Amino acid sequence: MLKLKNLFLCMLVSCVYIATLSAQQTTYEMVVNAKKPGAVIQPTMYGLFFEDINFGADGGLYAELIKNRSFEFPQSLMGWKTFGQVDLRDEGGPFERNPHYVRLNNSGHGHKHTGLENEGYRGIGVKKDADYRFSVWARSVDGAEQKVRVELIDADSHPFQRQEVTINSREWKRYEVTLTAPKEEEKASLRIFLVSAGPVDLEHISLFPKDTWKGRENGLRRDLVEALDELNPGLFRFPGGCIVEGTDLETRYDWKKSIGPVENRPLNENRWHYTFAHRLFPDYFQSYGMGFYELFLLSEDLGAEPLPVVNAGLACQYQNEDESSHVPVDELQEYIQDALDLIEFANGDPTTTWGKVRAEMGHPEPFNMKYIGIGNEQWGPEYPARLVKFVEAIRAEYPEIKIVGSSGPQAEGEQFEYLWPEMKRLKVDLVDEHYYRPPEWFLNQATRYDSYDRKGPAVFAGEYASHAESRDNNFESALSEAAFMTGLERNADIVHMATYAPLFAHADAWQWRPDLIWFDNLLCVRTPNYYVQKLYAHNAGTNVLPLTMNKESVTGQEGLYASAVIDINKSEVIVKVSNVSEQDKTVRIRIEGLRRGTKLQPEAEAIVLKGTPEMTNTLEHPDAIVPISSFLPVTGMLLDVTAEAGSFNVYKVGYTGN
Numbered sequence: 211m212l213k214l215k216n217l218f219l220c221m222l223v224s225c226v227y228i229a230t231l232s233a234q235q236t237t238y239e240m241v242v243n244a245k246k247p248g249a250v251i252q253p254t255m256y257g258l259f260f261e262d263i264n265f266g267a268d269g270g271l272y273a274e275l276i277k278n279r280s281f282e283f284p285q286s287l288m289g290w291k292t293f294g295q296v297d298l299r300d301e302g303g304p305f306e307r308n309p310h311y312v313r314l315n316n317s318g319h320g321h322k323h324t325g326l327e328n329e330g331y332r333g334i335g336v337k338k339d340a341d342y343r344f345s346v347w348a349r350s351v352d353g354a355e356q357k358v359r360v361e362l363i364d365a366d367s368h369p370f371q372r373q374e375v376t377i378n379s380r381e382w383k384r385y386e387v388t389l390t391a392p393k394e395e396e397k398a399s400l401r402i403f404l405v406s407a408g409p410v411d412l413e414h415i416s417l418f419p420k421d422t423w424k425g426r427e428n429g430l431r432r433d434l435v436e437a438l439d440e441l442n443p444g445l446f447r448f449p450g451g452c453i454v455e456g457t458d459l460e461t462r463y464d465w466k467k468s469i470g471p472v473e474n475r476p477l478n479e480n481r482w483h484y485t486f487a488h489r490l491f492p493d494y495f496q497s498y499g500m501g502f503y504e505l506f507l508l509s510e511d512l513g514a515e516p517l518p519v520v521n522a523g524l525a526c527q528y529q530n531e532d533e534s535s536h537v538p539v540d541e542l543q544e545y546i547q548d549a550l551d552l553i554e555f556a557n558g559d560p561t562t563t564w565g566k567v568r569a570e571m572g573h574p575e576p577f578n579m580k581y582i583g584i585g586n587e588q589w590g591p592e593y594p595a596r597l598v599k600f601v602e603a604i605r606a607e608y609p610e611i612k613i614v615g616s617s618g619p620q621a622e623g624e625q626f627e628y629l630w631p632e633m634k635r636l637k638v639d640l641v642d643e644h645y646y647r648p649p650e651w652f653l654n655q656a657t658r659y660d661s662y663d664r665k666g667p668a669v670f671a672g673e674y675a676s677h678a679e680s681r682d683n684n685f686e687s688a689l690s691e692a693a694f695m696t697g698l699e700r701n702a703d704i705v706h707m708a709t710y711a712p713l714f715a716h717a718d719a720w721q722w723r724p725d726l727i728w729f730d731n732l733l734c735v736r737t738p739n740y741y742v743q744k745l746y747a748h749n750a751g752t753n754v755l756p757l758t759m760n761k762e763s764v765t766g767q768e769g770l771y772a773s774a775v776i777d778i779n780k781s782e783v784i785v786k787v788s789n790v791s792e793q794d795k796t797v798r799i800r801i802e803g804l805r806r807g808t809k810l811q812p813e814a815e816a817i818v819l820k821g822t823p824e825m826t827n828t829l830e831h832p833d834a835i836v837p838i839s840s841f842l843p844v845t846g847m848l849l850d851v852t853a854e855a856g857s858f859n860v861y862k863v864g865y866t867g868n
């Protein structure tokens with residue numbers, strides 16, 4: 211009996227084995243037609259969307275470590291603790307648009323102290339042996355020499371570095387000392403106290419790492435810019451997002467306030483401090499320290515086309531249903547002029563009004579801006595009614611500038627259906643689409659652009675991210691984006707730009723997730739979604755090639771999604787395959803149509819990004835999911851691969867002689 215049972219078991223196992231074997235033996239043949247390179251992949255195709263959300267700018271990319279450095283938050287001492295005799299004053303300060311400053315008075319007793327302490331953005335992160343530039347605008351009230359002590363305090367309240375600053379003038383002057391951190395501390399604070407008789411006035415108290423991106427003084431966090439640079443972006447959209455619109459027009463992003471001497475840039479409210487009642491951040495403001503000049507400079511550093519977005523005369527439509535919240539159509543001139551002046555600021559000769567401002571800030575050469583966005587997520591007839599005025603004015607003065615219009619906040623539905631024809635009617639150059647949807651939506655939408663009108667404006671997939679149920683940046687979301695992006699690539703004739711959103715999130719201060727890059731005060735982590743973007747951007751190719759399986763585009767059959775490009779400059783055919791199924795898939799890639807005499811290189815590079823659906827990268831384990839490269843043999847015009855279950859693969863095949 212036992213023997214029979216064993217035999218039966220054996221037979222069962224063999225049957226399963228044979229079935230598995232035969233399932234494994236199904237070979238899916240994908241044919242890449244390399245005869246004629248198709249649509250050009252625009253250099254702007256894979257880009258970045260930057261917004262000051264999730265402490266992305268202040269407390270993030272902008273390397274300033276002091277929160278409320280100019281005492282301009284509505285609660286003037288927010289972020290600060292004071293002790294002893296500190297007065298807040300607003301008359302006689304050095305900066306007209308930032309009038310507040312503090313006066314440190316004598317404590318009245320030799321054993322008492324007067325001073326203040328800043329908590330930073332969820333703490334101040336300092337690295338061991340790194341140098342930090344402390345600076346302050348100060349004056350001695352009675353002209354006598356005064357001293358303040360500056361200390362870094364660790365999370366246990368122990369000072370671990372100190373320097374003294376001597377204030378030797380009755381006039382406002384900038385003073386600077388270097389603090390070198392003897393140890394790493396993620397959540398330090400900065401203490402300043404009077405060590406002479408006083409009184410002394412202090413304003414614009416600042417602390418920057420010296421090791422910023424390119425060592426710039428009003429600089430950006432080096433590790434975060436490196437993460438952006440590594441993505442090889444072709445486009446850099448800024449400054450949002452909803453902060454373009456503002457909760458009301460008063461709080462819209464006003465680029466003119468974000469340029470000029472940094473000490474005199476006025477504070478703006480950041481709408482993300484109260485957008486979600488369950489995630490309130492009452493200390494979230496925009497210092498404009500990283501303003502439009504710095505953002506253009508960053509685009510230039512990254513080799514990405516800048517795409518600034520300006521307000522269309524509409525406050526956030528989610529929060530303002532009443533027409534009176536917006537600028538009346540016949541009073542738009544100031545907003546239109548802002549757009550025209552922005553183009554002059556970016557591109558104008560230093561003899562022009564705004565070109566001169568740029569030159570004086572250190573960039574006499576133009577930034578060569580080619581695109582401008584008008585409005586963010588706008589909808590209803592109120593949007594085209596305003597947009598048309600901008601289009602007319604920009605076309606008249608700057609016909610070479612390409613204009614980006616909005617299709618609203620949804621990827622389909624009434625507003626979307628209304629706005630696309632309107633954008634065509636107004637002849638904008640690109641239409642910005644936004645979609646934050648579940649992974650299944652992304653899979654279903656891999657064919658989204660196959661049937662788009664080829665004669666209308668091009669598509670800018672300006673904000674998108676796959677939102678898994680957990681809202682984690684997990685591999686399930688990343689893989690669905692990779693699958694979806696085969697559809698962007700296949701339709702590169704009309705999809706000219708695509709930017710994942712949002713870009714950054716501070717682990718202790720986020721409002722929205724998922725996000726491409728997470729960070730704390732010291733570290734950052736590249737998500738699986740980041741690696742998908744990176745793999746596309748680094749393997750963008752120059753032209754689309756048709757790729758078919760059974761004569762059809764590969765858009766989900768058997769859980770497979772695929773697209774192909776050729777890189778004429780590198781003599782490479784690049785095939786991207788996502789396998790969202792639970793089985794490994796044997797795929798034969800056949801490259802056809804290369805000229806006679808052309809040979810494929812004997813080995814192809816295979817880069818795989820793979821994980822289980824719920825896997826993520828974390829600050830503690832940043833490399834759980836990273837691309838892994840290997841090499842595979844090429845036989846004639848064939849490449850045989852296994853696209854593993856739940857994987858995104860990039861195959862790169864070089865050729866000679868085409």
Ligand code: AHR
Nearest residue numbers: 451452453586587711712
């Ligand atoms: O990316 C986050 C927000 O999503 C953007 O600010 C807005 O445009 C969209 O609603």
